[in-house]
Amino acid sequence: MSTRGRGLHGHVLDTLGPAITSGEYPPGSVLRTDELAQHFEVSRSVMREAVRVLESMHLVESRRRVGVTVRPKAEWNVYDPQVIRWRLAGADRPHQLRSLTVLRSAVEPVAAGLAARHATAEQCAELTECALGMVANSRGHRLQQYLFHDVAFHRVILNASGNEMFARLGDVVAEVLSGRTRHEVMFEDPDPAAVTLHVRLAEAVRARDAVRAEELTREITAGALQELDILAP
Amino acid sequence: MSTRGRGLHGHVLDTLGPAITSGEYPPGSVLRTDELAQHFEVSRSVMREAVRVLESMHLVESRRRVGVTVRPKAEWNVYDPQVIRWRLAGADRPHQLRSLTVLRSAVEPVAAGLAARHATAEQCAELTECALGMVANSRGHRLQQYLFHDVAFHRVILNASGNEMFARLGDVVAEVLSGRTRHEVMFEDPDPAAVTLHVRLAEAVRARDAVRAEELTREITAGALQELDILAP
DNA sequence: CAGCCATAAAAAGTCAGACTTATATGTCAC
DNA sequence: GTGACATATAAGTCTGACTTTTTATGGCTG
Numbered sequence: 001m002s003t004r005g006r007g008l009h010g011h012v013l014d015t016l017g018p019a020i021t022s023g024e025y026p027p028g029s030v031l032r033t034d035e036l037a038q039h040f041e042v043s044r045s046v047m048r049e050a051v052r053v054l055e056s057m058h059l060v061e062s063r064r065r066v067g068v069t070v071r072p073k074a075e076w077n078v079y080d081p082q083v084i085r086w087r088l089a090g091a092d093r094p095h096q097l098r099s100l101t102v103l104r105s106a107v108e109p110v111a112a113g114l115a116a117r118h119a120t121a122e123q124c125a126e127l128t129e130c131a132l133g134m135v136a137n138s139r140g141h142r143l144q145q146y147l148f149h150d151v152a153f154h155r156v157i158l159n160a161s162g163n164e165m166f167a168r169l170g171d172v173v174a175e176v177l178s179g180r181t182r183h184e185v186m187f188e189d190p191d192p193a194a195v196t197l198h199v200r201l202a203e204a205v206r207a208r209d210a211v212r213a214e215e216l217t218r219e220i221t222a223g224a225l226q227e228l229d230i231l232a233p
Numbered sequence: 234m235s236t237r238g239r240g241l242h243g244h245v246l247d248t249l250g251p252a253i254t255s256g257e258y259p260p261g262s263v264l265r266t267d268e269l270a271q272h273f274e275v276s277r278s279v280m281r282e283a284v285r286v287l288e289s290m291h292l293v294e295s296r297r298r299v300g301v302t303v304r305p306k307a308e309w310n311v312y313d314p315q316v317i318r319w320r321l322a323g324a325d326r327p328h329q330l331r332s333l334t335v336l337r338s339a340v341e342p343v344a345a346g347l348a349a350r351h352a353t354a355e356q357c358a359e360l361t362e363c364a365l366g367m368v369a370n371s372r373g374h375r376l377q378q379y380l381f382h383d384v385a386f387h388r389v390i391l392n393a394s395g396n397e398m399f400a401r402l403g404d405v406v407a408e409v410l411s412g413r414t415r416h417e418v419m420f421e422d423p424d425p426a427a428v429t430l431h432v433r434l435a436e437a438v439r440a441r442d443a444v445r446a447e448e449l450t451r452e453i454t455a456g457a458l459q460e461l462d463i464l465a466p
Numbered sequence: 467c468a469g470c471c472a473t474a475a476a477a478a479g480t481c482a483g484a485c486t487t488a489t490a491t492g493t494c495a496c
Numbered sequence: 497g498t499g500a501c502a503t504a505t506a507a508g509t510c511t512g513a514c515t516t517t518t519t520a521t522g523g524c525t526g
Contacts, residue, residue, distance in 0.1 A: 065517065074400070077313060078401050265507090295507070297487075297490095
């Protein structure tokens, strides 16, 4: 996973990326390409490629005669899936999870409304299938199977919205949902009310009821916010 | 602008990036690093750095013995500011503008609600100042000055939300707003109703009225959708 | 002492060439 | 047809030398 371990520069990124996003190298820190290359025991060419990638993520800035400077957090490309993974794997995972859940609560209801208008028959079928899968695995500590269908469900909604920006948030939602099952809440069976909401949402999309789809999704995301004790979204 | 023309690899990206996002090299196309290096008259090292950046944006995939393959559009990192700029500069600018406006319509109302809760006194003051600037420049074809305050206004809202994911959409909103003034609609003075909505929104945030702030922002973004003839968002 | 300019040093940037490695594809035997 | 094997190809890596830009320094002049 991650950088698919592809190539030496990928390995360097797997170490250096998290080190930066976790604050090990705080903003303003200055790194030297040559030193890094020595430290990671790779050639300067490889190190330079890694730095270029970090630069394209706005994590660092490379300037002549100065070095590679870590940029302030506010400038990072926080929508880069790689950056999101690094941060979710690091210390501010809880904070990141909250930010992303709030984002979900803004995007998903609108996406669901659009999905109700644009979903194909096939997508409606997938949706129903996922919802049934959730129901079937909602009891008896079958959390992994439940998660699988939950993720698939939200992915279909986002894709069916027909908006590419929404569709690309599928991975983010998947991370948030699986993160929830893995480390945070959700040690017990999922809330039956949440399961019901998904079933009704699938029905609403099938019935092309955009308003109802949007409202049901608001209830779903409100639940997600509550789980993280985010009272005032 | 763009890649800040920094270095040869930046120049290569300025040409190759738009070429890919515009579909000049359709998904599935295979490029060879050596050929590209020759074509751009740069060394392979520089070309490789450029390819690495494109790879980190998920625009291409580099595989041994095959070459550099253009990935399907659905896999691109469409939230990367660089990618957004390239696409806004290219042929599917209208399509991109619609996607981003729909995204705005989902995010900004929630952001405004949060801003009403979290905005500092300073941010409230900035907001009022921006709104006044909009009013002052809403007549007499002072479109540039109006745009400046409009962008600043929405930036403050997004920053004041306290959510880093929202805050990072400031640049996107800026692009959408300025794009609107530049190429699309808005040859005449802005709609007075929209101006009024901004003033009332600034008041709502100052008054810590989250519900009203959210609703006013919905009206603002609904207007933006209408301008692009997006009837059913 | 202040201000300015020439100089030097530091680090990134660039290039060229040789070598390594993975892998798609074709070939041959069975 | 299936499998093992050979081969060619393009990316990947390393090294070392050179260039360019930017900053700091230090001495000169007023």
